[in-house]
Amino acid sequence: MTPDASSPSAIDAVPLRHPWRWVAAIVIVVLVALFLYGAATNDAYRWSVYREYLFDERVLTVGLFNTLQLTVYSMVIAIALGVVLAVMRLSPNPVFKAVSWVFLWIFRGTPVYVQLVFWGLIPVIYQTIQIGIPFTGPTFAEFSVQVLAIPFLLAVIGLALNESAYMAEIIRAGISSVPEGQLEASTALGMSWGLAMWRTVLPQAMRVIIPPTGNEVISMLKTTSLVTGVPFTLDLYGIASREIASRIYEPVPLLMVAATWYLVVTSILMVGQFYLERYFSRGASRKLTGKQLEALAKAQMGDGSGV
Incomplete structure (x- = not known):
């Protein structure tokens, strides 16, 4: 197909220059270099103590291990209960809707640290639980809540x-x-409403659910540092800042140790989140493959030749 003589000539596009981008990049690099140099030469960081306790057995086998357990157990329960609450919120049953709304209102409207402190005081508030006929009826069974006084x-x-x-x-x-x-x-x-939700709707919703869920897992990992309010002090932050730092009077390097391991685990979770998102986004990409682009070009050429 010969090009039409009357067709306009190709545009020679010249990209715009952005010198201020390079200036901003240089300024940022200089500031980062100054910060790193200042941190490396500042004696307050106690880098020797940091290196000594970075792979300490208590930090890894107790603190980091308990933090990972708290994250996994809490997220598994939260996801399972979240599915139930979401389905209740969308249910046509007004009672389910009301219960779900009140639950979300309470637990989203109060700080997590306050809730953890409250849970730590549960054995004090409710010392015994009685099972029987309410108010004036007889009691069939009674057990002590003190047995639940397990901080973990x-x-x-x-x-x-x-x-x-x-x-x-x-x-x-x-x-x-x-x-x-x-x-x-x-x-x-012929599916029931609940079965249709489980078999049809939820699998398709995973594409939207997975990205923020990955963020919540990462957030949960860092939120475990607040379990000192229960009190539970055998997590990563508790071991580093309370068990070790308070004994050797070196809070700064031990906080750096805890921050390093939080950053390491968070980075691993971010990599896992990336591959998980890519798995569930299969078939939803708007990018055309090479074969699709080739077929599209042939189709356009065919339309042009027929004009």
Whole structure:
């Protein structure tokens, strides 16, 4: 196909120059270099103490291990409870809607540290639990809540209940992103409302749910540093800042040790989140493959030749 003589000539596009970008980049690099040099030469950081305790056995086998356990256990419970709360929030049953709304209102409206302190005081507030006929009836069973005075368990419960309120909203947003026709088609095939949610809607909503859930996992990892309010002091922050730093009177390098391991685990979680998002976004990419671009070009050439 020969080009038309009357067609306009190709435009020779000249990219704009942005000298201020280079100036800003140089300024940033200089400032970062000055900060790193100042930190490396500042005796207050106690880098020798930092290197000594970076791979300390108590920091790794006790602090880091307990932090990972708190994160995993709390997130698993929070995700499971969040699914239930989200489905209740979207349910046509007004009682389920009201219960879910009140739960979210309480746990999203109060600080997580206050909730953790409250959970730590549960064995003091409710010393015994009685099972029987309410008010004036007889008691069939009674047991002491003091047996639940396990800081680790209370920390998991407190973190999970707080996080479940946020996960419920994330899951509800993901469910709402699925077209209503999917639910209608499933119910038309004979599925119940709950089965249609589980088999049809939730799998499609994962594409929207996964990215913010990954962020919540990372946030949960860092929120575990607040379990001192229970009190539980055997997490990464507690071991570094309370068990070791208070004994050797070196808070700065031990805080750097804790921050380093938080950063390492967070980086690993970010990599996992990237691959998980890519897995669930299969088939949703707007980028055309090489074959698709070639077919599109041939189709356009065919349309032009026929003009």
